[in-house]
Amino acid sequence: MSSATEETEPRSTQPRAFIVTIYGLYARDVGGWISVSALIQLMGRLQVDAPSVRSAISRLKRRGLLEARKVDGSAGYSLSRQARGILDEGDRRIFGRRRAELADGWLLAVFSVPESQRQQRHVLRSRLSWLGFGTTASGVWIAPRYLYEETREVLERHELSEYVDLFDAGYLAFGDVAELVGRWWDLEGLRRLYAEFLGSFDAVLERWLRDDAGGDAEAFEDYVRALTAWRRLPFLDPGLPPELLPRDWPGVRAAALFDELKDRLTEPAHRFASSAIEENSGRAATAGRR
Incomplete structure (x- = not known):
């Protein structure tokens, strides 16, 4: 599932976030390709019209996440290698998230990037932030120790490891760690995001607990909306x-x-x-044989 690709997008670009969610949930099961007609049909359930879908696809293509490809004469888009890596990274955090224990200790990332490579500094900070790191001081970031393997993998994949030293750490003195984490992480900001999610989807769950909740199409709509709203939170927390x-x-x-x-x-x-997806693929194959 997607990680940091769309979570910083403003609400006006929500169609892109829905498309990333749909590809993350369903495209990999069918080889990574979805026809444009299928995507338009699915996005229609989310009240997104065809022109908005095509515009969002174009933006994702320019960002190197989708690649145009025809199958049996039908236009569609496949996940790029970069997108597959991002989605796999997201799966681990969104669906396999864990809660740290005090005994685990901490992971420190200490970095220094030359002024001449300011863009790399921005990318590095962005990656650390979306890995879940908090900030203790300028150039010193902290995370639960269990994030070491994922952090190492991400920094190497993005060619950022030359700027960073990672340390296995334990806090010794002189503050109260429970108070300090409120400085290292924006807990109040996280609280607001969690409250927003609860406010949006408590009623959705209550509806599905009743017998008249709806059918498969309604389930698709609610699940895509819920996952799109949720998926950034395991990266911030x-x-x-x-x-x-x-x-x-x-x-x-x-x-x-x-x-x-x-x-x-x-x-x-x-x-x-x-x-x-299958219905639209079937139409494409039939049209290709005529």
Whole structure:
């Protein structure tokens, strides 16, 4: 699933975020390619019109995430190698997220980038931020120790490792770590995002708990919307130990809400998306034989 590609996009570019979600959920099961007609049909369920879909696809193509390809004479787009890597990275964090323990310790990233490579400094900070690092001081970032392997992989893949030293660390003195994490991470900002997610999707789950919730198409719509709203949060929240979080931390309830929606909606949403993709592929094959 997608990681940091679309999460910083403003709300006006929401169609791109939906497309990334759809490709992340359903394209890899069918070789990474989806026809334009199938994508327009699926996006129609999300109240996005065809011109907006085509515009969003063009932007994703320019960013190197989608590649134009015809199958049986039908126009469509495949995931690029770069996009597959981003989606795989996102899967691990979104669907395999974990919560750190105090005994795990900390991972420190200390970096220095020459002034002449200012763009690389921006990219490095962006990568560390989306890996879940907080900031202790200029050029010194911190994360739960369990993020080491993922951090190393991402920094090497983006050719940023030459600027960074990673340290296995334990906090010794002189502050209260529970207070310090509120400085290292923007916990209040995270709280607002979790509250927003709960406010948007509590009622959706309540509706699906009733017998008249809807069919496969409604499940697809609700699941894509929920996952699109949710997927940035596991990157902003590194999974800090519960002992270091405020007692009423809404992230726990928000994660439980997302998991419940995922469990209830994944199968019917997949049926709907697969049917639309196969139906449009079938039309393309038929047209190609005429």
